[in-house]
Amino acid sequence: xxxxxDDPNPEDPMLxxxxxxxxxxxxxxIEAMCRTGAELSxxxxxxxxxxxxxxxxxxxxxxxxxxxxxxMADEMFEAALRGTGVRYYASEEQETVLTLDPEGGYxxxxxxxxxxxxxxVNVTIGTIFSVFAAAESAEASFLRxxxxxxxAGYIAYGPQTLLAVTFGxxxxxxxxxxxxxxxxxxxxxxxxxxxxxxxxxNASNRRHWTAPVRxxxxxxxxxxxxxxxxxxxxxxxxxxxxxxxxxxxRGGTFLYPADARPSYGNGRLRxxxxxxxMAFLVEQAGGKATDGTRPxxxxxxxxxxxxxxxxFGSAEEVDRIAELHG
Ligand code: AHG
Ligand code: MN
Ligand code: MN
Ligand code: MN
Numbered sequence: 037x038x039x040x041x042d043d044p045n046p047e048d049p050m051l052x053x054x055x056x057x058x059x060x061x062x063x064x065x066i067e068a069m070c071r072t073g074a075e076l077s078x079x080x081x082x083x084x085x086x087x088x089x090x091x092x093x094x095x096x097x098x099x100x101x102x103x104x105x106x107x108m109a110d111e112m113f114e115a116a117l118r119g120t121g122v123r124y125y126a127s128e129e130q131e132t133v134l135t136l137d138p139e140g141g142y143x144x145x146x147x148x149x150x151x152x153x154x155x156x157v158n159v160t161i162g163t164i165f166s167v168f169a170a171a172e173s174a175e176a177s178f179l180r181x182x183x184x185x186x187x188a189g190y191i192a193y194g195p196q197t198l199l200a201v202t203f204g205x206x207x208x209x210x211x212x213x214x215x216x217x218x219x220x221x222x223x224x225x226x227x228x229x230x231x232x233x234x235x236x237x238n239a240s241n242r243r244h245w246t247a248p249v250r251x252x253x254x255x256x257x258x259x260x261x262x263x264x265x266x267x268x269x270x271x272x273x274x275x276x277x278x279x280x281x282x283x284x285x286r287g288g289t290f291l292y293p294a295d296a297r298p299s300y301g302n303g304r305l306r307x308x309x310x311x312x313x314m315a316f317l318v319e320q321a322g323g324k325a326t327d328g329t330r331p332x333x334x335x336x337x338x339x340x341x342x343x344x345x346x347x348f349g350s351a352e353e354v355d356r357i358a359e360l361h362g
Contacts, residue, residue, distance in 0.1 A: 050217060050218065053210065053218060054218075054220075054221065062142075062167065062186070062187055062203070064121055065167065066189075066201065068120045069165060070191075070210075072112050073193075073219075074212055074217055074219075076109055076112060080105070083158065088104055089156070090155035094107075096129050097131040097341055098341050102152075103152045105149050105155050105161075106152050109148035109149040110127050110146075110149070113125075114127070117144060119137065123139070123143060124140075124143040125143075125146075126309070128146070128147045133177075135174070143174070143177035143178060144167050145167075145178055145312075146309060147163065147164040147165075148163055150164050150190075151274060151276065154273070154274055159274070160194035160195075160273065160277065161193050161275050161277065162190050162191055162192045162277025164189075164277060164309060166309070166312055168184055168185055168186060169184075169186060178337060181335070181336045182311075182316065182333045182334075182335055183334065185204075185316050186203065187203050188317055196212065198281065200226065200280075201317075202320040202321075206320055206321070208221060208223065208225070227321060228283065228284050228287060228321040228322050228349070228350060229286065229287030230350055231350055231353075232287045232288045232352065233286075233287065234268060234269045234282075234289075235252075235268050236272050236279050236283075236288060236290045236291070237249075237253060238274075238292070239272070241300075244295035244296040248328070248360040255356075271288070276290075280317070280348075283348070283350075284321050287349065289347070289350060289353040289357070291347050292346045293347070294328075302343040302344055303345040303346060306343055307343065308337050308340055318349070319331075323349055323350060323351060324349070324355070325346070325348035326348070328357065
């Protein structure tokens with residue numbers, strides 16, 4: 037029997053994930069993320085039976101429209117992380133950092149619900165999280181080199197509910213077993229293939245792209261007749277979690293570049309909630325992640341909600357994209 041949100045039983049010995057696979061100090065944090073992810077996956081599986089999950093309810097500080105499920109997910113993770121050792125909680129859906137436990141040792145940043153344009157159409161959505169050791173202030177805890185992360189993960193709510201997580205020693209993959217309510221290890225070391233057969237970019241922005249991005253996409257489109265000498269297929273889901281999971285599984289490249297529009301001068305994706313954690317997961321699986329040229333893990337966020345151009349995936353392709361920027 038899994039945990040039931042309406043009927044919590046502190047005596048229930050059932051854990052949402054095998055603690056032996058999680059560094060001891062992070063167990064309460066990861067357990068809370070998994071338990072809440074499992075609860076959220078049940079809400080998502082109900083779709084319209086759980087209410088108007090995709091209804092617009094406001095705007096967040098990033099200027100994104102907030103959907104009912106964005107707010108619900110944020111409230112669930114915030115509540116679940118209380119008492120787990122998280123001192124600072126930063127969320128895409130909140131303007132400022134919350135202090136959950138003044139004595140806690142961790143700072144956790146999350147995109148509680150990624151891919152919110154896909155809520156109403158039964159396409160994979162997700163949760164992304166990033167963990168740092170708490171520093172002397174909220175700002176100092178998150179505005180630091182991405183390489184300081186001690187853990188990062190995503191939960192994908194799709195045909196399967198999955199957890200990919202890294203603690204800096206490879207990227208592990210877990211699948212939520214609906215019978216037990218627990219995440220079960222399915223791969224202890226994900227390996228992102230070095231070569232790619234697929235690329236991903238929002239092609240509706242083509243007219244705004246920079247010359248190097250245009251050159252790369254043209255190379256992909258030229259297929260076996262062009263410089264690449266091989267055909268490349270194209271995919272765009274519109275959920276970073278789904279895109280990342282596909283690329284971790286079978287290779288590929290993803291680009292959300294800076295473009296000529298003033299509001300896309302740093303692309304669309306947020307450094308603290310999306311780019312840094314995905315870069316950590318990708319690199320731990322043997323892939324590469326850059327802002328076009330520089331490794332994301334070498335970069336420092338200057339503002340909580342800042343955006344960063346993001347390129348990641350198979351090493352050969354990410355290197356080629358950097359070369360085209362050279
Ligand atoms: P969110 O739903 O958390 O705001 O994130 C949406 C992001 C990301 O998931 C995806 O890669 C990208 O926005 C999709 O962008 P387009 O709207 O340009 O397709
Ligand atoms: Mn959003
Ligand atoms: Mn997102
Ligand atoms: Mn989101």
